[in-house]
Structure formats: structure tokens, C-alpha cells
Amino acid sequence: MPELRELTYAEALREGLRQLMAEDERVFLIGEDIGVYGGAFGVTAGLLDQFGAERVIDTPISEAGIAGACIGAALTGMRPVGEIQFMDFVTLSMEQLVLQAAKVRFMFGGKASVPMVLRMPGGSGTGAAAQHSESLENWFVHVPGLKVVMPSTPYDAKGLIRAAVADNNPVIFVEHKLLYKTKGHVPEAPYSVPLSQTQIVREGTHLTVVATSIMVSRALQAAEQLADEGIQLEVIDPRTLKPLDDAPIIESVKKTGRALVVHEAVEMGGFGGEVVARIAASEAFDYLEAPIRRLAGLDIPIPYNRELEYHTVPQVESIVREARKLVKGEY
């Protein structure tokens, strides 16, 4: 059998963007240092040479301006893909995203659409400390009118960026810094991974683990370790956080009777609360054999020190520990 073609997460995104731009003149990229520099994490490297400065637009350090530029262009027939260099900096774009992009269609009686994508890398693990490591996805989940996507693999990154650009709504596309260099199978031909399609990544019988972004791979590693002990985790990746396809999660919990939600963002007010609430309010409630638990970031800013940073967010060991406790009834 021939080896499957592998790309990194960053390369998969780039290939997806390149194919979209080649097919559709309306698609353009805009952000800080995305041209000659190739983006702070290299995602857009080489695209300036291929498509020129009019379609790979380097901006001043103006995050509200970047978001506004995407909105205005989207309202008038273009398909902008903006980049916010670090997810933390999206705080400077919030008014445009929350009060403009998300609301204009509804406010105008359904007569306008804002088909834009705003990419941004979140997450800790690079020693970038408190202002370059945030996981703010749930802020956007709370806003009607936005969609929120969080790919966890190179395959999904390429397929979801295509679906996000094709979508006629503003999509917040949350990448993860530590995933950019991870490799996985990525077909060369264009393909879409539909939005709002939750995926069962690994089947298991003892515990449903709902994980997002980098926590998917950590949950899979935990599942490998626990398999040696005879514990089978079912790992589920929502991929799109909003609108959430919760049916596979509920079905899974009906099967396993146990659920653990894992994400990097702080637990308080995080996405996990929504997942737990949906499970608890569903028919899966009658099947529960253990409390539904969350494993998430500590309620602190991300520290600089390597050891402190490591212990701020869930790791493979902590997922193993928490999963084992739930399955063995040691909670």
C-alpha cells in the first residue's frame, strides 16, 4: 500500500487557502505580517508570491481595522479571510465582531450577509505567557450570529477552512499554536469538512471524552494508555463549537454512561459547561453511571515558567487520571 500523503496542520491550512484563492477571485487574505513574513506561524508563507499584494494584504497593527475590513468586504461581495496574529489580540477586534459582524444580518431584517472567516491561533505551551496564550473561543460561542470552528488535525484544518470560507456567515476559526507542526494525512484534492458535524474520533465503551483542539490528541494518547488497563475511551471532537452538533455526544453518553469534557480554556464559563448541560438535559441523563466531569484550564492567566504553564492546562496524565477515576467510580 502506498504511504498516505502527510502535511502539517499549517501546511494543510495553507493548501486549503491556496486552493480557495485559485478557484475564487473573491477570496483574499488580510492580516498582520501575512505577506513577506508569511504569518507569525508561517501559515500564509508563499501565498504573497503566488497571488500578489492585492490578495494577500499586510495591514498595520490595527485589529479593529482588520475585522472591519473583512466585514465591509464581505458585505459587498468578497470572501475575506482575516488573520489575527494571536487569539489574545482579538480583544482589540471585539466590537467589530460582536456588535457588527454577528448582528448586521439580523438587525437589517435578514437582508445582508457577512461571509467572512477570521483565523486566529489560541493556546498555551510555547512560553508566550499571559498575553499570547489565551483560549477565548467560548466568548464567541456566546454570540448569536457567529460560528466557531476549532480544527484539531491537519485533515480537518484543510477541510474546515474550505467549509468556513464557503459559509455565508462570520466564522471564527480557532487554530492552535502547538498543532501547527503536527502531521497527519491530508489528501491533495480539495475537500470540505462540513461545519457543525461532530466526529467520533475513537470508539470506546467505558467513558465519553469530548475534547477540543489540542485536547483531542491528548485525549487520544490518554485513551492508548488506558486501553492497556482495559479501559476504553470514546473520544469525540465537536470540531464546530457553534452551532453545535450535540447528537453524537448524547448518543455516545447513552452508550458509555459516563462523560468527561476536556478543553484548554479556563473551566469557569468555558465550553465544557455547555456540553455538560446538554448531556444533563438530554435523554442520556437516564443512562449516567457517574457524575459528568470537566477537565479544563485553571482559572488563572497563563504563567511564563515552563512547569507552571504545563500544570495550568490539561495534559495526557491528567486526562488519564480523571478518566480512570470516573470509570472506576473513584470520584
Place this chain on the structure above:
Amino acid sequence: MMQLSQDLIQRYHDVIESLGPEALKEMLQAMHLIRAFEERAEQLYMLGKVHGTMHLSIGQEATAIGAANAMQDGDYLLNHHRGHGHCMAWGSDPNRMMAEFMGRETGYCRGRGGSMHIADVDSNNLGANGIVAGGIPIAVGVGLSIKMRRTNQVCLVIFGDGAANEGAFHEALNMASIWALPIVFLCENNQYAMSMPVEKAFNIENISQRAAAYGLPGITVDGNDPLAVYSAVSEAAARARRGEGASLVEAKTYRYKGHSKSDKQAYRSREEVRDWQDNRDPILRFANLLVLAGVITEAEAATMRDQAIATIDEAVEFSENSPEPSVADILDGVYA
């Protein structure tokens, strides 16, 4: 007053000639229509027939009319929440505007937007914005899109003096300048950002001075003179259409009414308001000018207000006979 108008005729000889009598007459009629709309809006609120708030631009009609008439079919408009006049000047249907104000299904936004968010996307009116300066960065995107689509359109974005002190203004004017975008930034300086007077909020005489910081041309005009606004915006739009980029036009005007319905106006004197009403009212002044220039007769001038009121009567009737939105449709329009 008469002397001032004679001077204006001299000054605006060319623009009066180029616009022609029909257009001039329509401009005055439209100014009456804006005022009649807003006076009725206030009255409907007092009668308890309107649910929300409103921001009236009574006294600022010349800026809206001068600017809109300087633009062409296919151009884009973005404005902010003192925007009834801008929409009406852009050619919006008074019936559908009033229906929106009254929260009816037949309104421009099916009653979902209300006074602060009237938009008519079909005529490239991309809507009024409830956030001060919220539409200014969006104009940058519209300008980029025009440039990439290689059309000959221009985007007019109208905002107040308060907006010029938001960070979004700075980011947007800089981006528009470095990319030579076809945008006319029109700052409607009505002297107060809610209660904050421009003298306290700026340490410069004219907001248009800020254009220099971005490498843009900036000009300040009398915002109560529709022909002054028309001339400045025409020139800025022509420059944009030639591919030479954006401009900042400041129109100095004055709002007669409070910021919104809750305003007790403790920050200014009645005398100050009366002075603007008596001596600088844009409608009176423009009517005088057109009579003096022989464009309309005094008798015609006298009937224009009544015509406007009749149109608004019809708009109210249309709205009152229009259905309320159905609760069954409450989820409509969040996602495309």
C-alpha cells in the same frame, strides 16, 4: 439673512448652475421631508406609539442632503445612529422608514432594527450603526472591495464628532490612506457627543485637521449649507473615483433636540439652541437662497413643508396599517 444669501448666490453660482433648478428644489423638499419625519417621530414617541429610543437630526438636514446628492447610483452609504436624515437623503421610502421606526414587519429591517439600524441593502445603504464609529472600519472593507472588484463606486461614511475620538477612526483613516481607498469620511460635527462639547473633547479647532496626520486631504465646511456640503463631498468623491483615495470632510452643524429621548440638555443653554434655530436654520436659509436665486417662488416655498407633512401622514398611516412581526418568525435572520 438676505445679505448672507446674496453672498451665497455669488459663491455658489457654479454649483447652482450645475445642479439646476429641479435638483435644487428636490433638495429643499427632501430637507423638509427629513424634518417632517423626525418631528413626527418625536410626536409618535410622546403619544406612546413607539417603543424604543431615537436620535433626532433636526437642524442637521443640510449635511445629509448635501452629501447624498454628491454621490452617484451604485455608491455605498454607511452611517450612524442619528441617521434618519442620511437614509432619507439616500432615497429611502418614507413608508418603509416609518414602518421600521414603528417596529412593523413592512419596515426596512422587518421591525428588527428600529430607529438606530435602518438599512436598505438593495440601494447600497449598508445601514446605520448604533455604535459610535462602528461603521468606520467597515467602510475600509467596502473601499477595499470596490478596489478589488475594479468598479467605479465610492463609499460615503457619515459619523459624528464623537466618533472621531474613537480608536476605530484612527485605524480606519490610516488604512484608507495607505491603500488609497475610494472613501469619503464625512464627520457631521453637531457640537456635542451626547453632553460632551467639542471644545472639551478636542484640543484642535477643526476635526478635519486630523486628516493631515493620515496623509489625507481634510476640509471643514458649513454643515448647515447644503451646497457647501455638496461641493466638498462632490470633490472628495471625484477624487476617490479618480483613484486618488480617501478624504475627510467635516461639516459643522447643530442638533436642536437632545441626544436621545432621555436628554434634559443641562449642558447647553436655551439661548444657544435658539440662536442656531433663528439665525442658521438650514431649511430657512436654503429656502431663502432658492427664492433669491429665482429657483422657486415664495409661494412654492410656503407649500413645501405641507407637502412633506402630507407624505409623512401617509407613511404613518401605512405603518399603522402594517402588521407587527410575528413571534413565530423570531429566529429569522440570525444566520444566512
